[in-house]
Amino acid sequence: MLRVAVYGASGYTGLELLKLLARHPHAQVTAVTTRQEDTPTLEQVHPQLTGLFDLWLEQLTADEVAQRADVAFTCLPHAASAEVVKELVDRGLRVIDLSADYRLTDRAIYEHWYGVTHPDPERLTTTPYGLPELFREEIRGAKLVANPGCYPTAAILGLAPLLRAGLIETSGIVIDAKSGVSGAGRNPKQHLHFPECNENLSPYGVGTHRHMPEIDQVLSRVAGGRSGAVEVVFTPHLVPMDRGEMCTSYALPAADVTTESLNAALHAAYDNEPFISVVQTPPGTKDVAHSNRCHVYTRLVRGRVIVVSVIDNLIKGASGAAIQNFNLMHGLDETIALR
């Protein structure tokens, strides 16, 4: 049995993670942390967890956590997360970081897009990017894994097999993305207030969203330097629904591509993957809601390749992927607690 600590347990990814951990046969949650002075029970913070854990949220030092846990999930905002992660890794814990802190391998790019000094830059080049469908072997046995962002997960899963197969050009990729409001976390903000976001559809972070360099980095690696680095145009939209995420991506075909050859490349990549399905009718976010699944759909239309991918932002886009990485890091069946 692995003893598990969850940092930032009061948030949305913390909640989803705890629901999955509650049914994990090899995990026992022994610590849940908060910055707050009072110590509510998990049930008070998340009534959905009633009866599942006998735990209080606590302010704990890294030394205290190291005595109680073998593994930690850090469900914290970026920058705050790396401050904690470095202390835990130094004390021998394995860590799955749900924040963006270890995803970008270049410190200068991180500091440019996030506007903060990286608290633990030495680990940036050695931390695997936790997308098992692309980097499974690097994740196996790793001490620290960078869980991907939700939008990058959906976008990359749609585009990577087509890039790798040489079916799309590296330049000219456009990603039109949509997310439910839980993607922004539980902390209230004005644009997430019900009268502001209900019955409204709005783009944000146009040209400035920090997931753009993350997608570029991973797709450039997948393309293997073919025609230089990938630079996508990525525009996210906030959709008035609780959860779910869709990326509709457009790319230029690189060769004599057909809808059949596009589908063949996706099938070759995903037919043995437990959580990815290539579908033949346009997918919707409800098809994968509350699951660790991603559905991918592709067509060639008027000389453009279209790829649609859907995930649940809180599961395959965050906590489900974190459990998948936890399983891989510990040599367990990757699908435990996720089927």
Ligand SMILES: NC(=O)C1=CN([C@@H]2O[C@H](COP(=O)(O)OP(=O)(O)OC[C@H]3O[C@@H](n4cnc5c(N)ncnc54)[C@H](OP(=O)(O)O)[C@@H]3O)[C@@H](O)[C@H]2O)C=CC1
């Ligand atoms: N929501 C999503 O769909 C996804 C989120 N992520 C990433 O996962 C991480 C967690 O996200 P999410 O659960 O949505 O966020 P939430 O805002 O819902 O929860 C984060 C928790 O972290 C704690 N916290 C907040 N600020 C700080 C701080 N400065 N220092 C330490 N602790 C803090 C808070 O707990 P307390 O007040 O009790 O201390 C809070 O409840 C973030 O990095 C996010 O970007 C990644 C993929 C998808």
Ligand SMILES: CC(=O)N[C@@H](CCC(=O)OP(=O)(O)O)C(=O)O
């Ligand atoms: C709707 C909404 O606001 N979504 C978030 C995505 C959260 C996420 O996955 O971001 P991390 O990179 O921090 O993990 C955003 O656009 O910032």
